[in-house]
Each structure stands twice: as structure tokens, then as C-alpha cells.
Amino acid sequence: MELTKKEFIAVFKKRLNQKYAIDVSDACNSELYGTLCSLVKSSYSAVWRQTWKDFVKEHDKQTYYFSIEYLPGKLLKSNLLNMGWYDLVNSAFEDLGLDLNAIAAVEPDMALGNGGLGRLASDFMDSLASEGYPVNGNGIRYKYGLFKQRFVNGYQVELPDEWLNSDGGNAWEIRRASKSVLVRIGGHVRLVQEKNYLKPVYEDATLIRAVPYDVGMVGYHNNHVNTLRLWSAEIPESEESKYPTIEDRRQVEDITAVLYPDDSNESGRLLRLKQEYFFVSAGIQSIIRHYKKYGSPIDQISQEVAIHINDTHPAMCVAEFMRILLDEEHLSWDTAWNQTVRVMSYTNHTIMSEALETWTVPMLNEIQPRILQIIAEIDHRFVAALAGKVDGGLIERTRIISAGKVHMAHLAIIGSHSTNGVAKLHTDLLKSDVLHDFYTLYPDRFNNKTNGIAVRRWLQIANPRLAKVIDQSIGSDWRQDASQLLKLIDYSTDNSLLDQLGAVKLANKRDLTYLIKQETGITVSPNAIFDVQIKRLHAYKRQLLNLLRIIKLYLDLKQNPDLEIIPRVFIFGAKAAPSYHYAKSIIKCINETANLINHDATIQDKLKVIFLENYGVSLAEKIIPAADVSEQISTASKEASGTSNMKLMLNGALTVATLDGANVEIKQYVGDDNIFIFGLNKQEVYQYYRDHNYHSLDYYHNNPIIHRVVDTLVDGTIPNISAEGHEIYDSLTYLNDEFFVLRDFEDYLRVQDKVDETYRDQHKWNKMSLINIAKASYFSADETVKRYAETIWHVKQLSEKGDMNVKYPL
Numbered sequence: 023m024e025l026t027k028k029e030f031i032a033v034f035k036k037r038l039n040q041k042y043a044i045d046v047s048d049a050c051n052s053e054l055y056g057t058l059c060s061l062v063k064s065s066y067s068a069v070w071r072q073t074w075k076d077f078v079k080e081h082d083k084q085t086y087y088f089s090i091e092y093l094p095g096k097l098l099k100s101n102l103l104n105m106g107w108y109d110l111v112n113s114a115f116e117d118l119g120l121d122l123n124a125i126a127a128v129e130p131d132m133a134l135g136n137g138g139l140g141r142l143a144s145d146f147m148d149s150l151a152s153e154g155y156p157v158n159g160n161g162i163r164y165k166y167g168l169f170k171q172r173f174v175n176g177y178q179v180e181l182p183d184e185w186l187n188s189d190g191g192n193a194w195e196i197r198r199a200s201k202s203v204l205v206r207i208g209g210h211v212r213l214v215q216e217k218n219y220l221k222p223v224y225e226d227a228t229l230i231r232a233v234p235y236d237v238g239m240v241g242y243h244n245n246h247v248n249t250l251r252l253w254s255a256e257i258p259e260s261e262e263s264k265y266p267t268i269e270d271r272r273q274v275e276d277i278t279a280v281l282y283p284d285d286s287n288e289s290g291r292l293l294r295l296k297q298e299y300f301f302v303s304a305g306i307q308s309i310i311r312h313y314k315k316y317g318s319p320i321d322q323i324s325q326e327v328a329i330h331i332n333d334t335h336p337a338m339c340v341a342e343f344m345r346i347l348l349d350e351e352h353l354s355w356d357t358a359w360n361q362t363v364r365v366m367s368y369t370n371h372t373i374m375s376e377a378l379e380t381w382t383v384p385m386l387n388e389i390q391p392r393i394l395q396i397i398a399e400i401d402h403r404f405v406a407a408l409a410g411k412v413d414g415g416l417i418e419r420t421r422i423i424s425a426g427k428v429h430m431a432h433l434a435i436i437g438s439h440s441t442n443g444v445a446k447l448h449t450d451l452l453k454s455d456v457l458h459d460f461y462t463l464y465p466d467r468f469n470n471k472t473n474g475i476a477v478r479r480w481l482q483i484a485n486p487r488l489a490k491v492i493d494q495s496i497g498s499d500w501r502q503d504a505s506q507l508l509k510l511i512d513y514s515t516d517n518s519l520l521d522q523l524g525a526v527k528l529a530n531k532r533d534l535t536y537l538i539k540q541e542t543g544i545t546v547s548p549n550a551i552f553d554v555q556i557k558r559l560h561a562y563k564r565q566l567l568n569l570l571r572i573i574k575l576y577l578d579l580k581q582n583p584d585l586e587i588i589p590r591v592f593i594f595g596a597k598a599a600p601s602y603h604y605a606k607s608i609i610k611c612i613n614e615t616a617n618l619i620n621h622d623a624t625i626q627d628k629l630k631v632i633f634l635e636n637y638g639v640s641l642a643e644k645i646i647p648a649a650d651v652s653e654q655i656s657t658a659s660k661e662a663s664g665t666s667n668m669k670l671m672l673n674g675a676l677t678v679a680t681l682d683g684a685n686v687e688i689k690q691y692v693g694d695d696n697i698f699i700f701g702l703n704k705q706e707v708y709q710y711y712r713d714h715n716y717h718s719l720d721y722y723h724n725n726p727i728i729h730r731v732v733d734t735l736v737d738g739t740i741p742n743i744s745a746e747g748h749e750i751y752d753s754l755t756y757l758n759d760e761f762f763v764l765r766d767f768e769d770y771l772r773v774q775d776k777v778d779e780t781y782r783d784q785h786k787w788n789k790m791s792l793i794n795i796a797k798a799s800y801f802s803a804d805e806t807v808k809r810y811a812e813t814i815w816h817v818k819q820l821s822e823k824g825d826m827n828v829k830y831p832l
């Protein structure tokens with residue numbers, strides 16, 4: 023039944039009245055928001071229930087995607103779009119004199135993740151539902167999401183993200199107390215021999231109640247709703263008396279209180295380990311409980327269940343699954359192990375050694391002694407099985423426990439049937455270098471799954487103007503099949519379309535101009551090149567390289583104010599981990615440089631530097647559509663994939679890139695002429711490591727431009743950065759510039775000159791932009807998840823996409 027605008031308006035008014043006892047004319051945006059969410063949620067609930075019933079009825083194999091981070095951002099618009107309600111609601115609100123954008127803005131960003139890893143998990147959730155796969159997410163419902171970033175005197179200051187207390191609250195979650203499970207933490211364990219198994223006897227353990235909060239993941243036009251299940255820690259009713267004081271209670275609630283704000287950096291804290299075990303145990307228990315309810319034999323669970331380990335944070339899935347099969351289901355070790363390896367699969371997201379998680383044996387013992395026992399037994403059997411067959415050094419390097427440390431990546435690889443990297447280059451590096459030893463042991467387990475992005479969110483929702491222009495040329499089918507975007511290539515000589523692309527970009531830049539003015543007070547011109555670097559602040563991502571070039575341009579203009587350059591607005595968005603001193607120093611230096619340049623009259627409008635506060639999903643949706651240039655300038659080999667590179671090209675930005683992560687594949691797709699590549703490649707970086715022959719001081723001393731630019735960090739040219747400037751100066755000089763910033767500087771300048779030259783020819787620029795938009799379709803997450811589903815998890819598609827007869831009644 024087709025929903026009409028008139029019906030919608032009537033029902034909306036009625037619900038507003040019931041919920042808030044108010045009329046449209048008196049309602050504020052958060053009341054309007056609450057009402058719309060409640061209609062949306064009650065409408066998709068029936069479909070959600072049905073999707074679940076279908077899973078159960080068919081005994082279809084299901085996948086559970088375990089991730090310690092999810093970064094969905096706001097869900098209202100994407101739910102409306104996926105349900106087929108978007109245009110109708112938009113137009114109904116216009117009739118009512120309401121602004122859907124303003125109402126949608128009430129929703130707090132669900133920021134239960136740091137960056138790329140968490141956003142990837144959320145893009146995957148959208149695509150998995152949209153492709154009709156029976157795949158549910160499993161994670162943590164942090165009371166406080168990623169900190170809010172403010173700048174005070176140019177310094178990053180962190181404020182708590184109390185998203186659950188905001189006006190919007192969490193409109194999407196459903197607390198399912200009846201599905202709670204108990205998680206055992208700490209204490210001691212001994213094993214008692216029973217007839218056919220070893221029975222663990224626990225003493226002094228703490229029982230934590232894990233309560234699930236479910237969020238519907240609505241598929242695009244296919245009547246399919248999956249579940250994102252987020253766990254929250256509470257005190258079990260039976261244990262209340264053990265927690266007489268607020269302090270005692272807090273011990274438990276703290277487990278799911280805050281998201282660790284470190285990106286790619288293992289923190290080694292006991293509470294983090296507790297979080298990991300907590301959501302792993304809760305998730306695995308509920309999966310097995312559900313599986314058993316329908317009477318299927320436990321020793322064949324791998325036929326109906328797949329579990330994905332998103333980076334090593336949930337690697338204890340392997341041991342927890344074994345624990346239940348052994349201790350509660352009394353399977354033999356071999357049967358249990360066989361099932362576990364078939365069920366589990368693992369994605370590696372980094373080669374950075376500081377991010378490869380290890381825990382000490384005493385720490386694991388403190389969190390869950392039985393889990394440590396099981397890991398020790400896995401390790402023991404791994405060593406025994408290889409002894410005498412392969413070189414002893416290889417065994418030592420690959421075993422799980424060595425020198426008192428538990429290597430979580432080793433546990434994940436040994437305990438699963440699939441290990442994948444997230445871009446071709448990254449997977450090759452895993453095989454040839456970082457995980458080479460494992461590759462020699464298990465060559466068949468390694469595979470690549472290049473990351474992808476949610477095309478509907480990052481094009482339709484973030485950039486409706488561009489979506490409209492695309493619709494008018496190639497039609498609207500790209501929403502279900504991104505490869506349709508390739509048809510745009512046929513329009514690469516269509517001047518009218520190219521002009522329209524230019525007009526869309528200009529309009530988006532104008533919007534961002536207003537936002538910049540509002541947020542920073544700085545006026546920028548939409549006619550300048552908008553040069554964007556948005557990602558976590560990390561030394562390897564080299565925001566510093568970008569900054570040094572900005573300083574170079576500033577010096578050039580100071581020396582010659584009449585210098586003809588194409589005006590540029592440099593836009594940064596980046597949070598630094600609160601404990602990452604060096605990254606925070608870079609933020610301070612960028613902010614002070616911005617302050618200097620933006621208020622220097624001699625620079626006029628030729629150069630502006632804008633560092634927007636509190637970068638996150640919602641801000642990304644505003645910046646990306648307005649970007650001309652996408653900065654993807656990490657040191658080759660360090661960025662596993664990157665995903666903002668894909669989002670920016672999809673929105674028509676041209677990429678300035680090193681041959682790192684997925685940039686390599688972008689270059690292959692768009693061709694050498696439609697991307698700006700510079701810098702060392704992976705082989706060259708590795709050669710420097712091998713030969714120890716990089717000497718950054720040589721670049722500093724021998725290149726007068728580099729010398730002059732680097733000196734500004736310490737000579738007072740940039741005010742108020744005395745300590746930070748010295749810290750960075752030292753890193754580039756005496757500490758030998760770990761990430762080859764000085765080595766790549768000249769080539770970076772060269773390629774940026776090429777960007778300027780190309781931009782002068784707007785026609786050519788727009789054509790390159792068009793090709794980038796078209797080829798970005800190769801990075802559709804819809805396609806990426808299909809490859810996971812077909813080749814790793816072996817789950818079937820349950821509903822077809824493109825069912826326009828969507829069943830979302832009011």
C-alpha cells in the first residue's frame with residue numbers, strides 16, 4: 023500500500039499530539055524529531071520482526087560481526103531513505119512549513135567509535151541489510167561516546183560526549199532485558215574431573231549482567247531489517263547486596279562507560295581488556311543460546327553460525343567459543359576446535375606495531391582465568407602439532423603466548439579459517455612481511471577484501487545536489503547498483519553535464535563557507551580551491567607535510583605579495599587521542615599557523631587555513647561534498663586502506679596521494695592522468711628501513727626551502743608554539759623524521775603545482791572529477807560485503823534489493 027502525503031501528515035500530527043500533547047505550530051525541533059523517529063521505528067518494527075522470523079524459520083546461516091567500535095552517525099535520514107519515505111516526508115514537512123534538515127540535526131551523532139574502523143563497521147551494517155544478508159552486529163553501548171573536541175587557545179580540549187542525555191537521546195534503541203546474559207569476570211578457577219569432561223569450579227568471580235540494546239539496521243528498499251546489538255553492563259539483581267556503595271556500583275557500570283579514544287594504538291589498560299571480554303562473552307553466549315533453542319546439534323554449529331572478528335579487539339571470541347563448547351556443551355577438544363576454526367574469521371586493519379594488541383599473562387588471568395587456561399592450551403597444542411615439522415624459530419615467532427605476553431593477532435589467525443587485509447597493498451604486506459610467518463603456515467587462509475563505503479549515505483544523503491544531477495543523466499538505479507555510476511564516463515565530453523558538476527560543487531562550497539563563518543568567524547571565498555584533509559591526527563598520516571607546505575606558501579606570499587596563485591582554503595578535521603602528545607602539538611601548530619595567516623592582510627584571500635572542531639560523521643557529511651582536493655598523504659605502507667579517500671572521490675574531489683592503502687587501487691581505476699601521485703613508494707620506504715640510510719638532517723641542511731620552512735617552527739615566525747614547535751622541529755631533524763616528511767616534501771610541492779595548473783582549466787578539472795565519481799563505484803560497500811558473505815562467511819542473500827514495493831505502513 024502506497025503511503026500518501028495526506029495520510030502521513032494526519033498520522034504525524036496525531037502522534038505528535040499523543041506523545042507531547044502539542045500541535046505542529048508549537049512544537050520545537052526535538053519534539054518534531056522525537057515524533058518522526060517514533061513513527062519510523064514503529065513502522066519498521068514489523069519488518070524487523072519478520073526478518074528475524076525468516077532467519078529462524080529457514081535455519082539460514084547467520085553471521086555475527088563483532089566490533090568494539092561502531093560509528094553510525096545519525097540514522098534518521100538514512101532510515102527514511104532506506105524505507106522509501108524520504109521524498110514523501112521531505113515534501114510533507116515543506117507543506118507544514120518545517121525543515122527536515124533542522125529536525126534531523128537534533129539527533130546526536132552515535133559516536134561509539136574513533137574513526138575508520140568504526141565507520142567501516144557501520145557502512146558494512148548498512149550494506150549488509152541492503153543486500154539482504156542475515157548479518158547482525160555485536161558491540162558495546164558506551165554511555166560516553168568519543169570525546170567532543172574543543173579548541174582553547176589553539177589547544178585541543180576534550181569534553182565528554184553525553185549522547186544519551188542529549189535532546190535526541192537514543193531514539194533507535196530497544197532495551198531487551200529478557201535477553202540479558204551473565205558474564206563472569208575475575209576470581210579463580212580449578213578443574214574437577216567429571217565423567218566425560220573437566221568441570222571448571224569458580225571461586226570469587228564477579229557476575230556482571232550484560233543487557234542488550236538493539237538497533238534496527240534498515241536495508242535499502244528491500245523489506246529487510248538486521249540488528250545491531252550493543253551490550254551494557256549492569257549489576258545482576260541477585261548480586262545487589264554485594265554493592266552497597268556508589269563506588270562499588272560504579273566498578274560495574276564503568277565497564278561500558280567510555281569508549282577508549284585511541285585510534286590504532288593499543289593502550290594496555292585492564293578496563294579495556296574487561297570491555298573486550300565483556301562484549302565477547304555476552305555476544306557468544308547469546309548466539310549459542312539462540313542456536314540451541316531450535317534443537318540443532320551443537321557439534322555442527324559451523325553450518326549455521328559464522329563469527330567475524332573485526333581487528334583483534336574481539337579476538338577472545340575464539341577462546342570464549344571454545345569455553346562454552348567444552349565446559350557447557352562437553353564437546354571433545356578436537357570437535358570443539360574444529361567447529362571454532364570453521365566459525366571464526368578475522369580482519370586485520372593495521373601493520374603499525376604499536377597497534378598490534380598484546381596482553382600480559384597476569385592481566386588475562388585477572389580478567390578471566392579460564393580464558394587464559396584455554397588460550398594456553400590452544401598455544402600448547404599449536405606448538406605440539408608443529409614441533410619437528412617446521413623450523414623452531416617459526417614456531418616461536420607464531421605461537422600465541424611468548425615472553426609472558428599473549429598475542430591477540432596470533433590467537434585470531436590460528437583460531438580462524440580466514441584472515442583478510444583491507445586493501446590490496448595492505449594484504450600483500452601482511453603476506454610478505456608483517457604476517458609472513460603465518461602466511462607460510464596457512465597460505466590458504468589469507469585473502470584481500472578492499473574496504474568500501476556506503477554510497478547512498480555518502481552521495482545521496484550527504485550530497486543531494488550531486489545525486490540529482492546524476493539522476494538526470496544516468497537515472498537513479500545507482501542507488502541499488504553502484505556500478506551504474508560507470509555510465510557517467512559516457513558523459514565525459516558533455517559540456518552541459520560538466521558545467522552542472524561545477525555548479526553543484528560551487529553551491530556545496532558556498533554552504534560550507536557559511537558553516538566555516540559560523541564556526542570560526544573566518545570568511546572564505548567559495549571560488550578558492552577547497553583542499554581537504556580529514557582523518558584522525560596521526561604522525562603517519564602526515565598532516566605535518568600539509569602544514570609545512572602551507573607555511574611555504576605563506577613565506578612565498580610574504581616575500582612577494584603580488585605572487586599569482588590560485589586562492590586555496592586548507593580545511594582540516596582531526597581529533598588526536600588525548601594522550602598522544604605529538605599529535606596534539608601538531609594541532610596546536612596548525613591552529614597557530616591558521617591564526618597567523620587568516621589575520622594577515624598582506625595574504626588577502628589567497629590563503630586561508632580552517633581547522634574545524636569536533637570532526638565526526640556529521641561534519642564529514644558537510645565537508646566532503648564541498649571538497650576540490652582530497653589529501654591522502656600517509657607514508658607509503660602505513661595506511662592500511664583509508665576510506666575518506668573513497669568518500670571524497672565519490673563526491674568529485676581529486677586526490678593528491680602517496681601510493682599507500684587503497685590509493686593504489688584508486689590510481690588503477692581512474693588512471694594516472696586523473697590523480698596526483700607523489701612521494702616514496704612502499705619498496706623505497708622498506709629499502710630505507712633495511713639499509714638505515716635515511717638522514718633527514720641532510721634534507722634540512724642541503725635544501726634551503728626545507729631549511730627555511732622547518733625553521734619557522736622554532737624562530738618565532740609562528741607565534742605561541744615555542745614548546746610544540748621545538749617538539750616537531752626535533753622530530754624532523756635530530757630524531758630523523760620517522761615518516762619521511764622531509765624526504766617527500768619537494769615531490770609534494772611539485773604535484774601540488776600540477777594541481778594548481780590543472781585547476782586553471784575548469785573544463786578539464788570537471789572532467790577529471792566526473793571520472794573520479796564514476797570510478798568510486800568500485801568502492802561500494804555493497805560489493806565489499808558481498809565478497810565477505812560469499813567467500814568468507816558463506817551466507818545466502820535472503821532478500822533481493824530493489825523491491826520498490828516497500829512494506830513500511832504507518
Ligand code: GPW
Pocket residue numbers: 136137138139140142284285286287333334370371372377444473661662663664665683
Ligand atoms: F589499529 N583503523 C582504525 F587496526 O580506524 F585497529 N582504528 C584502528 O584502531 C585500527 C585501524 C587498528 C583504520 C585504518 O587505520 C585505516 O587505514 C582503515 O581504512 C580503517 O581502519 C578501516 O579498515
